Amino acid sequence: MNNGTDMIYGLNDKPPAPQAFVAGLQHLMAIFIGIITPPLIIGGALGLTPELKAYIISMALFVSGVATFIQIRKFGPVGSGLLSIQGTSFTFLSLSIGIGLSVKAAGGTPEQALGTIFGVALICSPVEMIFSRFIPALKKIITPLVSGIVVTLIGLSLIRVGITDIGGGQWLLDNKPEFFASSQNLILAGIVLVSIILFNRSTNRWFRMGAIVFGLIIGYIVAAFMGVVHFDKIGSLGIFAAPIPFRFGFHISWGHVIPMALLYLITTVESIGDLTATSMVSGEPIEGDLYIKRISGGVFGDGVNSAIAAVFNSFPNTTFSQNNGVIQMTGVASRTVGYWISGLLVVFGIFPIIGGVFSIIPNSVLGGATIIMFGTVAAAGIKIIASNVIDRRGMLIIAISLGLGLGVSFRPEILSQMPSIVKQIFGSAITTGGLTAIFLNIVLPRSLKKQKVSENNPLEDLT
Numbered sequence: 385m386n387n388g389t390d391m392i393y394g395l396n397d398k399p400p401a402p403q404a405f406v407a408g409l410q411h412l413m414a415i416f417i418g419i420i421t422p423p424l425i426i427g428g429a430l431g432l433t434p435e436l437k438a439y440i441i442s443m444a445l446f447v448s449g450v451a452t453f454i455q456i457r458k459f460g461p462v463g464s465g466l467l468s469i470q471g472t473s474f475t476f477l478s479l480s481i482g483i484g485l486s487v488k489a490a491g492g493t494p495e496q497a498l499g500t501i502f503g504v505a506l507i508c509s510p511v512e513m514i515f516s517r518f519i520p521a522l523k524k525i526i527t528p529l530v531s532g533i534v535v536t537l538i539g540l541s542l543i544r545v546g547i548t549d550i551g552g553g554q555w556l557l558d559n560k561p562e563f564f565a566s567s568q569n570l571i572l573a574g575i576v577l578v579s580i581i582l583f584n585r586s587t588n589r590w591f592r593m594g595a596i597v598f599g600l601i602i603g604y605i606v607a608a609f610m611g612v613v614h615f616d617k618i619g620s621l622g623i624f625a626a627p628i629p630f631r632f633g634f635h636i637s638w639g640h641v642i643p644m645a646l647l648y649l650i651t652t653v654e655s656i657g658d659l660t661a662t663s664m665v666s667g668e669p670i671e672g673d674l675y676i677k678r679i680s681g682g683v684f685g686d687g688v689n690s691a692i693a694a695v696f697n698s699f700p701n702t703t704f705s706q707n708n709g710v711i712q713m714t715g716v717a718s719r720t721v722g723y724w725i726s727g728l729l730v731v732f733g734i735f736p737i738i739g740g741v742f743s744i745i746p747n748s749v750l751g752g753a754t755i756i757m758f759g760t761v762a763a764a765g766i767k768i769i770a771s772n773v774i775d776r777r778g779m780l781i782i783a784i785s786l787g788l789g790l791g792v793s794f795r796p797e798i799l800s801q802m803p804s805i806v807k808q809i810f811g812s813a814i815t816t817g818g819l820t821a822i823f824l825n826i827v828l829p830r831s832l833k834k835q836k837v838s839e840n841n842p843l844e845d846l847t
Contacts, residue, residue: 391667392589392715395466399718403593407716408724410596411469412732414706414757417750419448419471419729422699426477426501430484432494438736440498440697442625444472446733447698449726451689455682455703456722464682466662467711467722470689473702475651475812476505476644480699483640498697499632504644506694507636511648512687519656519680526656526679528670529778530825532768534657534818537789538705539762541813544793546758549573549751556747568610569748576603576752584713593714596753603749612746621736629695646809648687651702653818655686658703661764665708666717670768708764709757781824789817 393399399407423444427437451470458465483504484497492500519526548554550573551565576599583595591598607613659682660670669675682703690700711717732738769782792798793813799806810816 390715391717392593393718393721395666395668395717395719397718398720399716403590403716404718404721404724406590406594406597407714407718407721408728410594410714411707411710411721411725412728413597413600413745413750413753414710415448415469415471415704416732417745417747418474418704418706419444422472422474422477422480426480426484426699429481430488430494430497432498436494436498438621439625439631442733442736443627443696443698444733445729446625446627447689447693447696447701448472449729449731449733450692450696451685451701452722452729453726454689454692455685456719456726458681458685461681461684462688463685464659464662464678465719466659466666466668466678466682467707467717467719468659468662468682469704469707469722469725470686470701471704472693472698473651473690473700475647475654475702476700479640479643479647480505483637486637486640487635495632496635499630500635500637501699502630502632502694502697503635504637504640505700506634506691508641508644508648509687509691509694509700511645512652512690513684514687515649515652516680516683516687519683520676525822525825527825528660528768528771529774529781530818530821531657531660531670532765532771533782533785533789533821534653534765534814535661535705535768536762536765537786537814537817538654538657538661539758539760539765540790541793542706542758542761543755546751546755549747549754551748551751553747553751568612569746572603572607572610572612572746572748573752573755575606576600576749577756579603580713580753580756593716595713596710596757600745600749600753603752604745607746607749614744617744618737618741623735623737625734625736627696627734629697631697643805646805648690648700650809650812650815651686651700652683653822654814655683655703657765657814657818658705658708659683660768661705661708661761662703662711662717664768665712665760665764668717670771705761706754706757709760712760712764713757777828777830781821781828784824785817785821788820789813792816 420441423440448471455463455468455470480501483501487497487500552569557564579602580595580599583591583598659679664670686702693701790813
């Protein structure tokens with residue numbers, strides 16, 4: 385057991401199977417909806433049959449399990465070796481829909497549309513693998529300041545998702561706004577939120593480790609009694625879904641290759657931030673050779689896992705940031721927990737009925753938990769930024785990066801007159817703020833002598 389930090393179980397510790405299972409279950413609660421949402425959205429946009437939609441959802445879970453094992457176990461240069469969970473990336477959502485719709489507009493079948501999306505994703509996945517080899521040379525550019533800004537933006541961007549879930553979810557907001565933020569949804573979210581806080585502050589190790597899953601179970605039970613858990617939705621799910629390589633064939637839309645390659649570069653920046661946060665909340669270094677080696681391996685693993693995803697009929701994978709919140713809340717960063725997570729994801733993927741039980745958790749119940757986890761991700765980013773003395777130059781980089789990143793998030797219309805490729809790249813707060821931080825860190829001259837910010841007035845150094 386790791387006694388040197390606030391962790392209950394550190395990266396190399398091996399908790400007993402029951403405790404590892406409970407900790408792993410909490411990660412699953414945090415990521416399940418995130419993994420299945422992209423295939424759900426893409427399947428709906430492309431008009432896929434219920435059978436096809438169910439299959440790509442199953443494959444998303446299966447691939448996420450395999451990818452998580454590779455990322456955590458680390459095979460040679462592939463993988464970070466951290467408790468870094470992989471899942472379906474939202475970054476590729478719009479482009480995947482665009483590729484699929486273009487194939488269908490040209491007379492292609494839904495199967496050909498999926499085969500084309502996966503084909504383009506497969507041939508572009510080496511972009512991330514190649515870029516990962518240059519990260520050691522870029523350690524003066526990807527500094528803790530830059531990584532901290534990216535992590536902070538990841539957390540702040542996800543908070544919108546959490547608060548939307550508390551109100552009932554995006555679907556409810558778009559289609560039945562009169563029911564959004566109803567007293568029923570707010571009460572359910574509040575019950576989960578308060579339960580997690582109480583369990584987390586307990587001195588009992590089991591209660592702290594299981595705070596999120598216990599809170600979600602309580603919310604699930606209350607929601608079932610309130611009649612808002614629809615078990616009928618999982619009655620038609622199949623018993624077994626076999627992973628079949630290239631089930632939908634292999635097709636290429638060459639006009640979408642460059643945009644896909646650019647998105648892989650964007651994902652690299654996001655993954656560096658996610659992996660830095662994972663290292664930090666796990667009590668591991670965020671500077672030095674070991675840190676750089678883990679970041680390089682993690683980004684390389686992202687590329688390899690995205691290639692595997694394409695082969696097994698799923699969309700590109702990436703590191704999930706919400707799990708960093710779970711690590712910080714539970715105090716468990718053990719690789720052993722990661723093996724449980726990967727195994728459970730594979731089981732959920734090949735036995736759809738099991739995952740179906742998780743898929744019907746009401747959004748408001750999930751929101752009560754995710755709002756805490758996403759907030760802790762943002763707090764982790766702030767902690768990374770504060771790990772070094774922030775001088776006048778650093779304050780300027782933080783201000784501009786957060787301003788532009790959050791500005792795009794608050795007012796996406798600012799890009800309305802831009803070409804679609806610019807909207808695709810800079811439509812994310814993480815991308816805009818992260819690339820701004822990297823650019824400013826390169827071009828702004830460094831002070832000859834570090835200046836310490838006044839303890840009484842942090843803004844004094846800007847004058």
